[in-house]
Amino acid sequence: DAKTTQPPSMDCAEGRAANLPCNHSTISGNEYVYWYRQIHSQGPQYIIHGLKNNETNEMASLIITEDRKSSTLILPHATLRDTAVYYCIVRDSFTGGGNKLTFGTGTQLKVEL
Amino acid sequence: NAGVTQTPKFQVLKTGQSMTLQCAQDMNHEYMSWYRQDPGMGLRLIHYSVGAGITDQGEVPNGYNVSRSTTEDFPLRLLSAAPSQTSVYFCASSYPPGHNSPLHFGNGTRLTVT
Numbered sequence: 092d093a094k095t096t097q098p099p100s101m102d103c104a105e106g107r108a109a110n111l112p113c114n115h116s117t118i119s120g121n122e123y124v125y126w127y128r129q130i131h132s133q134g135p136q137y138i139i140h141g142l143k144n145n146e147t148n149e150m151a152s153l154i155i156t157e158d159r160k161s162s163t164l165i166l167p168h169a170t171l172r173d174t175a176v177y178y179c180i181v182r183d184s185f186t187g188g189g190n191k192l193t194f195g196t197g198t199q200l201k202v203e204l
Numbered sequence: 205n206a207g208v209t210q211t212p213k214f215q216v217l218k219t220g221q222s223m224t225l226q227c228a229q230d231m232n233h234e235y236m237s238w239y240r241q242d243p244g245m246g247l248r249l250i251h252y253s254v255g256a257g258i259t260d261q262g263e264v265p266n267g268y269n270v271s272r273s274t275t276e277d278f279p280l281r282l283l284s285a286a287p288s289q290t291s292v293y294f295c296a297s298s299y300p301p302g303h304n305s306p307l308h309f310g311n312g313t314r315l316t317v318t
Binding site for chain 1: 208237239244245246247248249292294296301304305306307308309310311312314
């Protein structure tokens with residue numbers, strides 16, 4: 092699986108949009124981009140994923156560049172409860188390779204008043 | 205649905221003791237995996253399974269054994285605990301890789317080895 096690079100930390104004011112970048116320049120054509128977050132010491136929580144099109148769900152939006160070498164997770168109206176570590180990972184879509192996920196150290200997002 | 209259930213939540217062992225961390229899922233997921241997380245670090249894959257009867261090593265498998273006799277359960281065994289195995293352990297499950305196969309994680313087992 093391709094490796095990802097994320098900034099170690101970001102701050103965001105409550106109510107504003109939080110834009111979390113991720114670089115995955117070695118991503119291959121069959122790899123999906125997944126985003127998870129980990130609040131305090133709980134288990135990671137799935138947020139959103141995509142292949143090459145932009146995606147939106149009730150939690151967030153995912154913008155993937157046309158060359159697929161980077162993506163941005165957008166939390167449109169961040170709240171204090173969104174303070175967490177956010178992980179961007181890529182996952183092979185083929186059986187056998189798709190379970191060897193590489194979690195980096197993620198981005199610590201701090202949402203402040 | 206309960207999702208992914210891990211037991212126990214906390215455990216303290218002495219060096220050399222053995223124990224089994226339990227993981228069960230009720231979503232009929234074929235894929236299951238174990239990760240450990242150490243302070244300031246991301247998750248590292250220990251072992252994984254792509255189905256009942258099939259297991260394979262991840263990034264940091266030494267000191268751990270797994271088996272997968274049923275789809276629902278994927279226990280992680282520490283044969284002789286060492287202080288270096290003090291960590292938080294997460295179990296995860298998913299459908300096979302594909303369009304819609306996010307991992308579902310348990311809430312972790314916090315293990316201290318003295």
